[in-house]
Amino acid sequence: QKEVEQNSGPLSVPEGAIASLNCTYSDRGSQSFFWYRQYSGKSPELIMFIYSNGDKEDGRFTAQLNKASQYVSLLIRDSQPSDSATYLCAVNPGTYKYIFGTGTRLKVLA
Amino acid sequence: NAGVMQNPRHLVRRRGQEARLRCSPVKGHSHVYWYRQLPEEGLKFMVYLQKENIIDESGMPKERFSAEFPKEGPSILRIQQVVRGDSAAYFCASSPRRDDEQYFGPGTRLTVT
Numbered sequence: 001q002k003e004v005e006q007n008s009g010p011l012s013v014p015e016g017a018i019a020s021l022n023c024t025y026s027d028r029g030s031q032s033f034f035w036y037r038q039y040s041g042k043s044p045e046l047i048m049f050i051y052s053n054g055d056k057e058d059g060r061f062t063a064q065l066n067k068a069s070q071y072v073s074l075l076i077r078d079s080q081p082s083d084s085a086t087y088l089c090a091v092n093p094g095t096y097k098y099i100f101g102t103g104t105r106l107k108v109l110a
Numbered sequence: 111n112a113g114v115m116q117n118p119r120h121l122v123r124r125r126g127q128e129a130r131l132r133c134s135p136v137k138g139h140s141h142v143y144w145y146r147q148l149p150e151e152g153l154k155f156m157v158y159l160q161k162e163n164i165i166d167e168s169g170m171p172k173e174r175f176s177a178e179f180p181k182e183g184p185s186i187l188r189i190q191q192v193v194r195g196d197s198a199a200y201f202c203a204s205s206p207r208r209d210d211e212q213y214f215g216p217g218t219r220l221t222v223t
Contacts, residue, residue, distance in 0.1 A: 004152075031209075032209065034211060034212075036214075042216070042217075043201055043214040043215060043216050043217045044153070044201070044214045045214070046211055046212075046213060046214075049211050088152065088153070090153075092209060095209075096141065096143070096158050096165070096166070096205075096208050096209060097155050097158065097166065097169075098143075098153075098155065098212065099155075100145075100152040100153040100154075101152055102150075102151060102152040103152060
């Protein structure tokens with residue numbers, strides 16, 4: 001069974017701090033990785049995707065991928081209260097079928 | 111630039127009725143995916159369609175559920191004889207190519223009373 005694991009949280013960080021969200025996956029053949037943000041009662045919103053080992057930066061967000069260790073992480077710099085949401089990790093194991101983790105709830109404290 | 115559109119946004123059905131959920135993908139996207147999300151749970155893949163074709167429906171219950179994506183018009187997820195356990199948020203996503211990133215619609219929240 002292909003799985004994607006995330007700590008459900010909540011992860012609480014003070015405003016301005018770096019929030020670090022982690023995700024592990026079981027299928028070594030996975031090829032692409034996605035982070036979605038989901039506010040309560042809303043739909044998932046794509047934040048970042050990463051295909052290659054290493055870091056990928058976009059504004060305050062950095063995605064990090066380590067295929068050897070089978071984990072992907074999302075760093076949010078200068079966290080804001082508006083970043084408070086559930087962050088979903090999704091893995092594409094080489095097909096169109098994304099496998100989603102259950103999400104990590106982030107709380108940024110003002 | 112219209113994103114993925116879904117309607118209705120909220121749907122209430124009594125047990126035994128039919129529910130029809132509609133999804134219009136991003137213009138130019140021919141790949142549509144349906145997911146179900148229960149409260150406090152992750153998204154579960156249901157079905158993947160391209161225009162006029164069901165590619166993979168392995169995540170969809172074999173009974174009562176069906177999906178289509180006709181040549182013209184939106185994709186439709188149909189649930190017959192709904193039961194309380196069908197109450198969930200149903201999200202549609204689309205992508206321009208099969209393995210590209212998927213963009214989600216606002217979802218339809220189905221409540222079965």
